[in-house]
Amino acid sequence: MQIDRLVKAIKSKGLPVALGLDTKFEYVPEGFARPYIEEGGRAEAVFAFNRELMRELRDMVPCVKIQAAYYELLGVSGMDCLRQTISAARQMDYVVIVDAKRGDIGSTAEAYSGAYLKKNSPFRADFLTVNPYFGTDGMTPFLEDCAAAGNGIFALVKTSNPSSGEFQDILTDDGRPLFMRVADHVSEWGKKMIGESGYSSVGAVVGATYPEQGAALRKMMPRTFFLLPGYGAQGASAEHLAPCFDDNGGGAVIAASRSIICAYKKTGGQDFASAARTEVERMKADIERVLPKACSRR
């Protein structure tokens, strides 16, 4: 099961971090991009940038999170770049999370799931992020494909953005906010898919920008692995992340994108791959300070 592979990869690297390839074309340094653009266009440059970053960081980082939106923005060639990035990540043995936040009625969710979560999917991911607003029948195709192929999903529970509370924090008739009602279902959906690691193939997206809610969710859903966006560019610190990990330093992976892939913008002259490495080293020290168990190679 991919959830067990993810847990093992985090342990073996000693770093619970997903490299966020939320690669806007504008992030690619101009001098690096130029020859690729001449040859194949913007998408070609984005792929080359992603590949360099993945090569540089593969000994340190267990996992990549690829944000589909930036590839769709580049059109058909962008979708080919998504396919190539997934494929290169897989060849380098990264655990691959495609962050697409898909969700629809059952028959349509089946098509999304087929696009990302089957063995023969064109954009074959190990994990896909999904939006649970449709309820159980919209999730069933994803769950079935995960059960069949050993893949996983991360369902949105509490998102990292400033207005996430607008709907997610609304108090419901049992006195709890909506995101906890969603969390109940996410736990339930994952019950039959617990791996050897003790975690389920059905994970949750929990914004690191909301540590109190994260702490409450950590208690509510001990078997659920968390994908934690919000560290770095969105403002969450290592202290904010801590409540989302369990007592053994497990149960979560931190997604960091801009802070790593755009690190070169703050270092004046260092190439982007080396700057990314320096930033990952800084992150590792920062996380280790607060969460030593999460960074130990056990």
Added chain:
Amino acid sequence: MQIDRLVKAIKSKGLPVALGLDTKFEYVPEGFARPYIEEGGRAEAVFAFNRELMRELRDMVPCVKIQAAYYELLGVSGMDCLRQTISAARQMDYVVIVDAKRGDIGSTAEAYSGAYLKKNSPFRADFLTVNPYFGTDGMTPFLEDCAAAGNGIFALVKTSNPSSGEFQDILTDDGRPLFMRVADHVSEWGKKMIGESGYSSVGAVVGATYPEQGAALRKMMPRTFFLLPGYGAQGASAEHLAPCFDDNGGGAVIAASRSIICAYKKTGGQDFASAARTEVERMKADIERVLPKACSRR
């Protein structure tokens, strides 16, 4: 503004229906598909099928709703098929709704919006369906692009699937179900974008399978145009649709996909385009019976 163009197109055709190009490859008749598959693969066959249907129905149907999931399922060539289908629909003067249910934090929503709602978008739609779970800051990029380019969105409010109530109907602290809280925001988001037609560029997805909720929403949001899935294959009848229209027979467009594009499967021998036409004529009669004003060419 595209919302005004949509309203006019519905009036001029006398039919408030969107042709749902939720085209699974398996829907394309084998004999029709074969030469296209040999030439360019499954996506080529899907595009040819879509084009035939659009050509056949252009004098009757004002609008197409293209379900992104089925194109993603076909991979990179599927995304090219999506691009081609959008482009062909535009050339035939259909109003184009891309049904992709995208939604994310602001910076990412900006990328999705750039992929679909700008003048130079690679998959340039007139309308995009969006998922509001992130709240206002996740919607802002879509709203800004709609304001700039005159395009529109349909935000999920009450979806058509059996388990849509699982979260959407949860009672909240003001005594109303969640979907009504979402509806409040959708109305608010659309306030500054009311067209000459009296309707806003910010519409709502309201499942025709829930007529009581549809009636309540129709009263709550008089300026909001509804996209109504659920007629036909999902079980909603013309009677179910009626409460979602306003007293003038306006304010909504019915999405119908499988019942039209797979009509040939029930007619034994009729070619798919003619069978689709016969089904649209049947639908028109069915809708006109209950909603004569919605079908009058005013």
